[in-house]
Amino acid sequence: MSLSRDLPADIFHIATGSSDPIYRQMIEQVRRLVIGGQISAGDSMPSVREVAGSLGVNPMTVSKAYSMLESEGLLERRRGMGMIVSSMHSGNRGDQQSEAKLELLKPSLQKLAQEAKQLQLDPEPVIELFSNLLKKKD
Structure with a gap:
């Protein structure tokens, strides 16, 4: 069993140009972090005040x-x-x-598919590009 820990306020990364509201972005990030195993049961979330200050958003959003x-x-x-x-x-x-992980990825992939269709791209090069990006080391 792993020890619980205090999570830092910088676990959240907000895309300011996104059409998704900030609170939605935060919810999706927590879902991905939990399902991906980066945060575990018992870990303490940063306080509302810490997150709001770190992101420069209204505490009510957090x-x-x-x-x-x-x-x-x-x-x-x-x-x-x-x-x-x-x-x-x-x-x-x-x-x-x-x-559960694939289900979290589905909305992003649907958006990507829509953009590829709008650009009238063939699926093969898009899939190849995506595959290469997945294999790329950060």
Whole structure:
């Protein structure tokens, strides 16, 4: 069992030019971090004030994201500790976890497919480009 930790406010990265509201971006990032295993059950989320200050956003935006994640069961409120990652979702393994990861990726891929169609690109070079990007070392 891993030890819980205090997560830094910079776990969030906001795309200012995105059409997605900031709270939605935050929700999706937490979902991906939990399913991807980068954050674990029991980890303490940074405070609303820390995140708002780090991102330069209204604290109500952060609070809204946290509340929605709490209602989904991904986060839970602990008295005196703030929000922590729920243990409810830490048990996903194997095929179920892969399906959840792909489901999170689906909206981005749908958007990419739409853009490729608008540019009238053949699927093969788009798939090849995507494959190369996946294999590329950061």
